[in-house]
Amino acid sequence: xxxxxxxxxxxxxxxxxxxxxxxxxxxxxxxxxxxxxxxxxxxxxxxxxxxxxxxxxxxxxxxxxxxxxxxxxxxxxxxxxxxxxxxxxxxxxxxxxxxxxxxxxxxxxxxxxxxxxxxxxxxxxxxxxxxxxxxxxxxxxxxxxxxxxxxxxxxxxxxxxxxxxxxxxxxxxxxxxxxxxxxxxxxxxxxxxxxxxxxxxxxxxxxxxxxxxxxxxxxxxxxxxxxxxxxxxxxxxx
Ligand SMILES: [Zn+2]
Ligand SMILES: [Zn+2]
Numbered sequence: 349x350x351x352x353x354x355x356x357x358x359x360x361x362x363x364x365x366x367x368x369x370x371x372x373x374x375x376x377x378x379x380x381x382x383x384x385x386x387x388x389x390x391x392x393x394x395x396x397x398x399x400x401x402x403x404x405x406x407x408x409x410x411x412x413x414x415x416x417x418x419x420x421x422x423x424x425x426x427x428x429x430x431x432x433x434x435x436x437x438x439x440x441x442x443x444x445x446x447x448x449x450x451x452x453x454x455x456x457x458x459x460x461x462x463x464x465x466x467x468x469x470x471x472x473x474x475x476x477x478x479x480x481x482x483x484x485x486x487x488x489x490x491x492x493x494x495x496x497x498x499x500x501x502x503x504x505x506x507x508x509x510x511x512x513x514x515x516x517x518x519x520x521x522x523x524x525x526x527x528x529x530x531x532x533x534x535x536x537x538x539x540x541x542x543x544x545x546x547x548x549x550x551x552x553x554x555x556x557x558x559x560x561x562x563x564x565x566x567x568x569x570x571x572x573x574x575x576x577x578x579x580x581x582x583x584x585x586x
Pocket of ligand 2: 399400401402403404412413414415416
């Protein structure tokens with residue numbers, strides 16, 4: 349009985365404060381907030397106009413930015429929550445480096461609100477087995493599973509990272525391609541026509557581009573990218 353009373357009145361009795369700016373979250377915003385974590389202003393600050401194709405920030409929302417028109421990526425749409433900046437980067441870091449696994453569901457909730465799902469299944473960027481053993485989990489897999497549950501889609505394991513690759517930051521486009529050549533393989537036959545690949549942070553886009561190629565070569569018709577953060581690398585050649 350007490351439990352029922354608590355469930356009913358919890359929302360009214362507990363004040364919620366934004367985890368980023370510390371200001372109270374207004375009651376009318378509570379239901380729309382990310383599990384009552386961020387106030388409306390901080391949520392809105394994550395939203396900037398982006399290119400619907402590559403996901404990079406633009407002056408206004410466009411279907412294709414200049415870069416996508418001249419050098420289109422292999423994927424169809426990229427959906428993201430925001431740039432790799434606070435408060436979003438903190439949630440990703442807590443998941444990856446502080447083992448706060450429940451952050452995966454919070455991030456999936458944020459991402460689900462951005463997506464118009466138009467795929468048959470969800471898959472994810474693999475980690476090399478040594479990295480996964482060291483970390484204990486694959487953050488992209490956790491986000492993908494939580495997201496698939498929210499969107500009511502199957503989550504399938506399709507890729508394997510066959511060798512450890514160097515960090516891509518600062519590499520030219522050609523160096524990145526060489527770094528990732530034969531770094532991934534399909535470990536399952538894909539039966540789905542359209543898929544989404546989940547990654548935690550997309551910076552150069554080279555990794556998801558390689559995975560798209562594997563899926564398209566294996567007969568998939570279209571691939572979307574679902575990521576938490578989409579951010580250009582510093583001193584990018586783009
Ligand atoms: Zn706030
Ligand atoms: Zn673009």
